[in-house]
Amino acid sequence: MIEEARRPRGRPPSDNCETREVLLEAAQRLFAHRNFMQVGIRDIAEAAGVSVGSINYHFGSKDGLLEALCDRITPALLEERLIQLQWVQRLEGTRYDRIKAVLHALIEPVLRWNRRPETRMFFTPFLARMRLDGPARVREMMKMEVASLRPFHEALRELMPHLNDVELGWRLHFALAVEHSLTSETERLMTLTGGEVDFDEVDRMVERAVDFLMYGGFGEVDRAETPFKKL
C-alpha cells in the first residue's frame, strides 16, 4: 500500500448511503477480533452482504474505509468528554469533589461507549489496533486525541496549583493508563479477580478507577481510616 493512497477521484459519492453504513459497521466488528491485515476487503464485503467493489467505490481504498471509521468515532467521543468537563465548571463542592469530577469526565465516556449495544466488546480492541497498526493517516488522527486533552490538563492545573506541568503530565499519563485498563486486558482482570467483575456496572467501574487515582491502591491500611487532608 503506497503512502500516497488513492482517494476517491471526485468527491465521496454519497455521504449517507445504506451500504456505506453497513460496510462501516461490518468492518468495525471484524477489526475488533482480527488484525487490520488479517481481515480483507472480501471479508468485510461478505459480512456486510455487499460486493467487494462497493468498498472501493465508497471509500476509494481499504485505508479510506479505516479513516472513515475513525472519523465517525473519535470526534464523538471527545465531544462527550468535553460536555462532561463543562459540567464540572458549574459544579459546586470542594476542590476535592471537583478533581473527582474531572477524572470522571475523562474516564466515563470511553467506558460507556464501550458498552453501547452496537459496539459492545468491539470498540476498544478496535481502537487499540488502529493506534498500533492502522494506516498512517489514522495514526495521526489518534495522536491528535492527546492534544484534545488540553482542557483536562488545564482544569486539573487550576485545581492542583501546587503541581508543576511535568508532574501533572505524569499523573495524567497514569490516569489514562488506568482508564485504558478498564476496557483492555479484560481477561487479565477477570483472572486476577477470580471472575468477579461485571462489566455492565459502568458506574461502579468508574468509581473504582477514580478512587484508585485519587488515593492509590497500596498505601493505606483501611481507606476509611486514612486521614486525607481535605482540600
Place this chain on the structure above:
Amino acid sequence: MIEEARRPRGRPPSDNCETREVLLEAAQRLFAHRNFMQVGIRDIAEAAGVSVGSINYHFGSKDGLLEALCDRITPALLEERLIQLQWVQRLEGTRYDRIKAVLHALIEPVLRWNRRPETRMFFTPFLARMRLDGPARVREMMKMEVASLRPFHEALRELMPHLNDVELGWRLHFALAVEHSLTSETERLMTLTGGEVDFDEVDRMVERAVDFLMYGGFGEVDRAETPFKKL
C-alpha cells in the same frame, strides 16, 4: 496460515546456530515497528543478511520464529521478577516498605529490560503486538504470564490482609496498567510533560510509578503534608 502449523519435521536442527540468532534479532527489531503481518519473511531474511529459506529451515514456519522469539524473552523476564520478589521476603522494614518493594519487583524488570542496548525502544511494542495479533500459540504463552503473577498476588495479600481477593485483584490490575504505561504510549507521555522525560532514568521512573500506586496522584495537596497512617 492453517491452525495446525507445520512444525519442523524432525527436531529443531541446531539450537544455537549463528544464523538462528541473527534471524531472531532481526525479526524482533522489525516487529517492533511494523505489524506481524506487515513484515514478511523476506524482510527478516534481508535484514539478517541471510536467505529466506533459512527461516523455514530453522523455525519450520514464520509462526515458529515468533514462538521462538517469545520463548527466549518471557521466561527470562519472569525469572528476574521472581528473583526480586524473593529479595523482598528477606527484607527488613515496615510493612509499608515491603509493599513498595513488591511493586518495585513487579515493575522494575520490565522497564530495565526495555532499556537494554540490544532491545532499546523495541522490546515493549513488540510484546504488545504479540499479545494482540501474534499466532495462537504465542497468545497462549502471553496469557500464562498472568498466571505467573500468582506469587505477587500472594505476597500482597499477606501484606494487605484487610483486602479481599477481588479488591486486591483490581488493584493489581491497575498496577500492571501503570507499569505498562511506562513503556508504551511514550509519545503521549512526552507530549503531556512537554518533553521533560528521560527514559534512561529507570530508577526515577520506577519510583514515580510506585509512588503513584501507593498514594494516588490526585487526592492530596502536598504529599509531604499527607499524614498517611504508617503501617
Place this chain on the structure above:
DNA sequence: GTCTATAATATGATAGAC
C-alpha cells in the same frame, strides 16, 4: 450504485542445487 471478473502484486512455504 452494485455487481462479477480480472489484473497486478505480495506472501509463506517448498524443492533442489551446492
Place this chain on the structure above:
DNA sequence: GTCTATCATATTATAGAC
C-alpha cells in the same frame, strides 16, 4: 546449512457489464 528459483495462494484495486 545455505542458497536460488518456484509454487500455490491471498491480497487490493480496477474494468466493465448491467
